[in-house]
Amino acid sequence: MGVFILFTTFIICLVIGVPVAICLGVSSAAYLLFHADIPLVVFAQKIYAGVDSFVLLCIPGFIMAGNLMNGGGITDRIIRFASAGVGWIRGGLGLTNVAGSMLFAGISGTAVAEAASIGAVMIPGMKKEGYPIEFAAAITAAASTVGPIIPPSVPMIIVGALTGVSVGRMFMAGAIPGILLGLGMMLVCYILAVKNNYPRRPWKGWKELWDSFLGAFWALMLTALIVGGLLSGIVTPTETALLACVYAFIVGVFFYKGITIRQVPKIVIDSAITSAALLALVGIANVFGWIMAAEQIPQTIATTMLSITNDRTMIILLINILLLIVGMFMETIAALIILFPTLMAVATGVGIDPVHFATFAVLNLMIGLTTPPVGVCLFVCANIAKEPLWPVIKAIFPFLVGNIIVLFLVSYIPQLSLWLPNLLFGVK
Template sequence: MEVLMLFAVFFVLLFAGIPIAFALGISSAAYLLTAGIPLTIVPQRMFAGMDSFVLLCIPGFILAGNLMNVGNITEHIVRFSNAVVGHIRGGLGLANVGGSMIFGGISGTAVADAASVGSVMIPGMAKAGYDKPFAAAVTAASSTIGPIIPPSVPMIIVGSLSGISVGRMFMAGVVPGILLALGMMITVYVLAVKRGYPKEKRATLKEILVEGKSAFWALLMTFIILYGIIGGFFTPTEASIVACLYAMVVGMFVYKGLNWRNLPKLFVDAALTSAALMMLVGLANLFGWILTSERIPQMIADGILGISENPLMVILILNLILLFVGTFMETIAALIILFPALLGVATGVGVDPVHFGIMAVLNLMIGLTTPPVGICLFVVSGIGEIRMSQVARAIIPFLLCNLAVLGLVMYIPAISLWLPNLVMGPAG
């Protein structure tokens, strides 16, 4: 009875448009009151969920992304991408994907990518003769690269939940992220040729070098973070602080978009975003504790293995569950609630934990661009001032592309595991 109350309240609130954190908290409180469990368990489980050293790096990476965004980094990234591929048919669409790939390696979040790159590219593409729904769809789809290319906030969550090395997760995301970008670029080019979208004037070698020099500092930031973590120079938490200091220096003295006056607002914005995210983590941990106490994860595992114990079939079922959940639930909450249980099922049939971690994050990222609830679709439709239904139709070719990449990642483990095993050695 109590479990039915839990899920009934949760889904009613979720589909009523209540923020996911409040839906988790209110439904958990309803369960506790119905079951007669003291509400003192709420702060205990919330604190237990947030009490992780690895999670300390999330505010740092959020602040670093804000600093680089305000420091004119987005404009330099887009200009460099356009200089390289703008002369190809649909070049601005290709530059959009390239810009998201680079920016995603800084912010680590899909929504920040969609908002930042979209605010520059959607109006620019519309002015150049592209359909607005197409421009918005490219922006939303390419934003999913952000949490796959390191650094990645969802991968940090995976590491905190499971004990998997965050550095290994970061490395495992590189090749799948590149495949996503290549797949989307091919999709953009095919659609551009079919619809007769324009192409830009070919940039000279000098222009490419000039724009490359401008974007160099953004690329270097990602390299510093990866090399520092993998080389053992600092932990992911320390890397986030290094990223903040680097972003502040580059934003102030290289790109010159930052100044002392706008720093307080950036700090406050980063603090508010981090506080909201940590509250979500805490409430999701409470919800997950209730599910564990009711043996829901064990029931899910038994149900999956009852259908089949064939590893290929189990992987397919796990991915279908994550895809479905990702269409309506926020990524961090979905990971906290589902990942530990599903990881046990995956490792039980021989799937490498890092491989499954990449699959889980990729599934949930695709959910961010899947109608009707995908949050990135709402972001780009607002920026482009177009109807959600138009973006939903335009995103379909990119969704198919992303699903094809997901299929490759699912059944070819080397795509995820080759690079971390090469650089860091096989997992012990």
């Protein structure tokens, strides 16, 4: 009866369009009120316990660093550099879109921020140059999923808080899969560009490439600071996030001069609101996850999967299918908090490395950000393009196919995610 109340309330709220965090909270409260003999004060206690983690302090830090750099004019500089590098190829603005997202990924750490920032510049620009508007929205949405794979990554931070797996190792594990994801989308873009004769811009020489690199230099160095801090071992991921904020403030105010001192308080407030919404989701999802654990739902899922097969190859396939379906309906962070500990127990039970599992699980759920009916990045880019959702869904389908191919390569070739962290941190 308790499980029925929990999931029926959750599904009803989801269907009528209630935000996922509220869906989780309402269904958890309904369970406590109508089934469990537990005082409601436990609800608040479990929310607090869910966010009471030193690792989660990374999230406000990286969000504020990204907002400071974006406010300082970073998006335009990165796009100019990417365009100078690949804009002369057939479908060059599409390739620039993907390359810009790959470079921006090292700063934002979140897919939605990337879709909004890159999309605001690239979607109108691609339309002006003669690209179909639905193609511009689709490639922007698809490319934004690179953000949480290439370090830094907010979902990887959440996973570290949930499981105790090293955030530094997971950051490094995402580097090669993130690059593969970007190259895969570039290949799809080029094939479509040749087929549909999309435009390209003329090559303007090495001087433009060098000048655009110098323009983007300080922005790109933020990624170097983050990665260098983690690899050196001098600072923790949380301390790295705080250093990134200081660096972004100095660069945005004194080097790029895209923001003034007066604008900084607004950026801090915006970052706090974004962080608070994300951490509220983490806290409320922790209550939902605690109830699921009390009802032994994770154990049932694990037992069911292992009763079907204990073959490692088939377990990876089943986990990927499950997460692809879940990603179509549930927000990434909520899905991670609810399902990740259970599925990791299944994965490690058949010999899958936790870092490898974390990488392909996060990659899988990132793809869900561009699949209907709850593809957040899809909605963001369709809204920027002022285009109905269905044409954008049709246009994104080839990119989804390419991304799923990369997902299965990462899932079945562990060294794609393990080679770099093992090289830098040693085999664990």
